[in-house]
Amino acid sequence: MEAKRIQVPLTDEVVTQLKAGDSVLISGVVFTARDTAHKRLAQLLEQGEELPVDLKGQIIYYVGPSPARPGRIIGSAGPTTSGRMDLYTPLLLRHGVKGLIGKGLRSDAVRKALQENRALYMAATGGAGALLAKRIKAAEVVAYHELGPEAIHRFVVEDFPVTVINDSYGNDLYSSGRQRFAGE
Amino acid sequence: MRNINVKLLTEVVADMCKEANYFLGQDVIAALEKGLHGEVSPAGKEVFKQLLENARIAAEEEIPICQDTGFAVIFVELGQDVHLTGGDFNEAIQEGVRRGYTEGYLRKSIVKDPLERVNTNDNTPAVIHIDIVPGDEIKLTFVPKGGGSENMSAVKMLTPSQGAGGLVDFVVNTVNLAGANPCPPLVVGVGFGGTFEKVALLAKKALLRPLGQTNADPYYAGLEKEMLERINRTGIGPQGFGGRITALAVHIEVFPCHIATMPAAVNINCHACRHVERVI
Numbered sequence: 331m332e333a334k335r336i337q338v339p340l341t342d343e344v345v346t347q348l349k350a351g352d353s354v355l356i357s358g359v360v361f362t363a364r365d366t367a368h369k370r371l372a373q374l375l376e377q378g379e380e381l382p383v384d385l386k387g388q389i390i391y392y393v394g395p396s397p398a399r400p401g402r403i404i405g406s407a408g409p410t411t412s413g414r415m416d417l418y419t420p421l422l423l424r425h426g427v428k429g430l431i432g433k434g435l436r437s438d439a440v441r442k443a444l445q446e447n448r449a450l451y452m453a454a455t456g457g458a459g460a461l462l463a464k465r466i467k468a469a470e471v472v473a474y475h476e477l478g479p480e481a482i483h484r485f486v487v488e489d490f491p492v493t494v495i496n497d498s499y500g501n502d503l504y505s506s507g508r509q510r511f512a513g514e
Numbered sequence: 515m516r517n518i519n520v521k522l523l524t525e526v527v528a529d530m531c532k533e534a535n536y537f538l539g540q541d542v543i544a545a546l547e548k549g550l551h552g553e554v555s556p557a558g559k560e561v562f563k564q565l566l567e568n569a570r571i572a573a574e575e576e577i578p579i580c581q582d583t584g585f586a587v588i589f590v591e592l593g594q595d596v597h598l599t600g601g602d603f604n605e606a607i608q609e610g611v612r613r614g615y616t617e618g619y620l621r622k623s624i625v626k627d628p629l630e631r632v633n634t635n636d637n638t639p640a641v642i643h644i645d646i647v648p649g650d651e652i653k654l655t656f657v658p659k660g661g662g663s664e665n666m667s668a669v670k671m672l673t674p675s676q677g678a679g680g681l682v683d684f685v686v687n688t689v690n691l692a693g694a695n696p697c698p699p700l701v702v703g704v705g706f707g708g709t710f711e712k713v714a715l716l717a718k719k720a721l722l723r724p725l726g727q728t729n730a731d732p733y734y735a736g737l738e739k740e741m742l743e744r745i746n747r748t749g750i751g752p753q754g755f756g757g758r759i760t761a762l763a764v765h766i767e768v769f770p771c772h773i774a775t776m777p778a779a780v781n782i783n784c785h786a787c788r789h790v791e792r793v794i
Binding site for chain 1: 557581693755786
């Protein structure tokens with residue numbers, strides 16, 4: 331299948347054109363966040379405070395990269411399991427986040443919030459961190475430096491390969507893919 | 515009696531940390547190539563292509579195969595005729611992990627306390643399992659174990675009446691529930707028998723067996739095949755995108771057990787089934 335190219339920030343128009351199962355190549359900025367960063371972001375939103383980065387229209391990538399060798403942009407940088415962020419994700423989607431990159435199953439609440447807020451959940455290949463790192467053209471820590479691999483990084487990516495898992499229409503590749511091939 | 519300075523252990527462990535994380539074993543590469551040809555789902559085939567390309571880039575650039583460079587698990591077979599000199603054996607291994615993860619630009623993924631969650635910043639402590647064996651050599655096996663697949667693992671105290679069917683159902687259900695989370699295609703380590711703590715260790719040891727090698731007992735080799743076939747009929751497929759290859763292999767390790775018990779454990783590993791061995 332021919333991959334579709336998209337640019338960040340994401341608009342409703344781009345989000346609604348994509349369907350579960352689509353191969354997508356992302357270019358632009360993505361922000362990284364995982365367990366502890368999510369907890370902190372959610373706390374700030376709940377307290378009505380400003381976030382350390384503006385996430386409206388942006389993509390959050392669940393990743394804790396390995397350290398870069400001197401002269402390199404980043405180390406290995408594949409996705410971590412998304413489900414651990416489920417608790418915080420609906421809140422971030424309501425706040426304007428338009429895309430999520432990770433791997434693995436999401437909760438019903440996240441899938442519903444993706445539909446309500448017109449956003450996408452996409453999977454990058456778990457365990458392909460060396461390959462994915464090649465598509466990251468710039469990286470800097472922009473918040474929570476003290477969290478090490480869990481800090482929020484700003485990545486500039488070019489043709490970053492993902493597959494749409496949950497689209498804004500309620501479709502789910504994990505369940506449709508399994509149904510299609512089960513029992514054969 | 516043979517004297518071995520523990521400083522040598524530090525050097526060897528540091529090297530093993532790097533080697534295991536940069537270079538995917540030939541057995542796994544062969545299994546991925548077989549998967550690329552065997553998978554019918556186009557999205558699944560693309561995953562196999564990416565994983566093979568990933569292994570090539572990792573080896574060429576000496577960058578970790580996966581950013582999750584794991585909990586450092588080390589199996590030691592310590593010859594009973596070895597006399598360790600030059601310092602603390604346990605600390606020498608920890609120092610090897612510390613150096614390997616720092617010098618090798620590997621991710622530090624260990625937090626000091628499960629609730630406070632402050633990173634130890636050097637990936638220690640390692641988990642060390644020691645067996646005393648005959649001879650005057652030390653065999654080290656280093657296994658960096660990723661957190662995502664570890665989270666999908668399970669122990670179950672089955673009852674004897676549940677029999678082989680109970681074991682197979684437990685293993686297949688565990689994989690089924692895990693779905694896309696542990697980065698399929700998987701390597702599934704199964705421990706069967708022993709005690710509550712022994713069975714979990716058996717499951718981890720099952721992951722050390724080279725892919726393609728079956729249990730030496732034909733009965734259990736048959737069960738491995740049956741479990742693999744059932745897992746691959748779930749349709750989960752590579753990365754959970756749907757497909758016919760959800761696992762590359764199922765390995766069972768068996769141990770005697772109590773008349774009242776039938777413990778079983780499933781230790782799930784992602785496709786990056788990393789481990790290296792050295793004999794000193």
